[in-house]
Amino acid sequence: MQWKLTATARCDGADFATGKGCSSDTRACRPHKAEEAGGREAGERHPDRLAAVGEVALGIAHEVNTPLGIIAQEVELLRVLFDAERRAGRSIPAEADESLAQILGQVQRCGEITHSMLSLAGGRPPIPQKADVADIVEGMVGLVEREAQKRGIALVRRYPACGSFGVATDPPMLRQVVLNLLENAMLAVERGGSITVCVVAEEPGFWTLRVRDSGCGIAQEHIGRVFNPFFTTRPPGQGTGLGLAICASIVHRLGGSITVGSTPGTGTEVSVCLPADVEA
Numbered sequence: 001m002q003w004k005l006t007a008t009a010r011c012d013g014a015d016f017a018t019g020k021g022c023s024s025d026t027r028a029c030r031p032h033k034a035e036e037a038g039g040r041e042a043g044e045r046h047p048d049r050l051a052a053v054g055e056v057a058l059g060i061a062h063e064v065n066t067p068l069g070i071i072a073q074e075v076e077l078l079r080v081l082f083d084a085e086r087r088a089g090r091s092i093p094a095e096a097d098e099s100l101a102q103i104l105g106q107v108q109r110c111g112e113i114t115h116s117m118l119s120l121a122g123g124r125p126p127i128p129q130k131a132d133v134a135d136i137v138e139g140m141v142g143l144v145e146r147e148a149q150k151r152g153i154a155l156v157r158r159y160p161a162c163g164s165f166g167v168a169t170d171p172p173m174l175r176q177v178v179l180n181l182l183e184n185a186m187l188a189v190e191r192g193g194s195i196t197v198c199v200v201a202e203e204p205g206f207w208t209l210r211v212r213d214s215g216c217g218i219a220q221e222h223i224g225r226v227f228n229p230f231f232t233t234r235p236p237g238q239g240t241g242l243g244l245a246i247c248a249s250i251v252h253r254l255g256g257s258i259t260v261g262s263t264p265g266t267g268t269e270v271s272v273c274l275p276a277d278v279e280a
Contacts, residue, residue: 188215
């Protein structure tokens with residue numbers, strides 16, 4: 001059984017195991033009648049929830065960034081002092097350097113989290129520019145390709161050649177959406193698995209990006225919460241729970257829709273439907 005969120009965009013009949021189901025479907029950007037009322041209501045509430053959470057996140061991020069900066073400066077000062085002690089012939093345990101590296105690593109991780117929180121709260125309007133979707137998607141796929149190869153994960157490309165899929169959109173916003181979806185998929189897939197990236201033209205004026213993984217899927221009790229900020233089913237240290245919330249916020253600003261379909265034990269697919277001509 002496949003569970004889906006508000007079905008503003010669907011990928012009916014997609015086969016997670018074989019990678020089929022990426023052909024164009026002119027129904028993909030339309031609400032299905034049985035879901036239209038509930039989907040519209042949920043869709044209207046979601047941006048309001050994001051805005052409210054974004055305001056809180058903005059305040060927290062600013063408050064946290066200041067002490068993080070101080071901690072990072074103190075770590076660098078300790079490193080300088082350690083170097084001076086060693087030059088003077090005094091011994092500094094190697095464990096001290098390892099501890100400083102651990103502290104700095106956690107500071108950087110906290111910084112990444114606050115950066116994500118600021119992205120959620122930012123809410124800047126899109127700046128439409130002429131861009132090639134295939135080129136943007138290929139650039140983001142290329143960023144994760146080396147890590148995918150190291151982990152034995154296959155990246156399956158199902159989109160047109162670069163330079164052949166022109167639209168008017170906000171490229172930085174679109175890049176962040178694509179990268180977030182790919183990073184989520186990478187975390188869900190084990191060695192020997194695959195991630196399929198599809199880009200297809202839909203009904204006139206729309207196009208759809210689909211990122212499908214062969215991971216463990218999402219449990220029924222969790223599927224309705226995947227766009228909630230800070231919600232994650234991953235162990236501590238493996239994700240902040242902000243990736244899909246940020247994607248939803250950006251996609252909303254671009255005038256599109258985003259949905260998730262998942263079959264537990266088989267995989268998950270995220271579909272993003274966007275207008276070919278984004279309004280400022």
